[in-house]
Amino acid sequence: MYVESITLLTKEYNEYTVITPKVLDIVKRSGVQNGTVTVLTKHTTTGVTVNEALECLESDIENFLGRLIPEDYPYSHARMLRDYGSTAGNPTGHLKAMLTGNHCHFPVIDGEMVRGGAQEIYFCEFDGPAHRTINVIIQEEK
Template sequence: MHITIATRKHTQLVDITPQIQQAVTDAAMDSGLVHVFSMHTTAGITINENADPDVKTDIINSLDGLFPWTGNYRHMEGNSAAHLKTSFMGAFQLVPVEKGSLVLGTWQSIFLCEFDGPRTRRVNLTFIHDQQFPTLLTPTSK
């Protein structure tokens, strides 16, 4: 399954936690893992704090410092910085699910990291239910 996210800025972190939680609920998933994967080379996925908006700003500003938009890049499309930021942040996260809810820390949210927007982005969700792999996810006794 997938969710679609419309980004509004060139660079932004979009909280997609509610959409993922809704997908978990719709899938009637009790426990297991959800694999959250960006289907783009210029948009990543991360988990970080969502209580203070300055954290998102600091992440964006730091990435701009590491990978400035204008640089000595060879990629002809002019968006090399976006590709580098996505590789640095990563394209996926694996999130536990217990009792039908995403297992995240108090301040954590799941973000789509837009680096070449605004665009419409697709995020693929793969559900791994505990009962699919009981020996992998359930401790065994000897």
């Protein structure tokens, strides 16, 4: 197994970043010829999803999630958390992350990550700006 991390400093509260080129570079560096690659975020208010990289589609995704999970809803999570010693103000981030998922998988064949022509890997920030870490895990076929 080969593991490498991608670190990002997001700039926006909600942000969509294509990380496909970084993942492709990691797959190459791994030396794995046949197996699988998993891309996994380490944060509960971020997501990893696969879609076509178009600005208009990113806008549609953001608008869709905003309609499903409005900022002004009276969420239970928006309250004082004694364990943290502060108010939880990120319920929408948790819910959006739940919908987008926290990982994706692709096969690796002959040293190349296999994906559809329009498939790009997005890192989705729903509680930024923040420092974020994404693990890329490549498992070799035995």
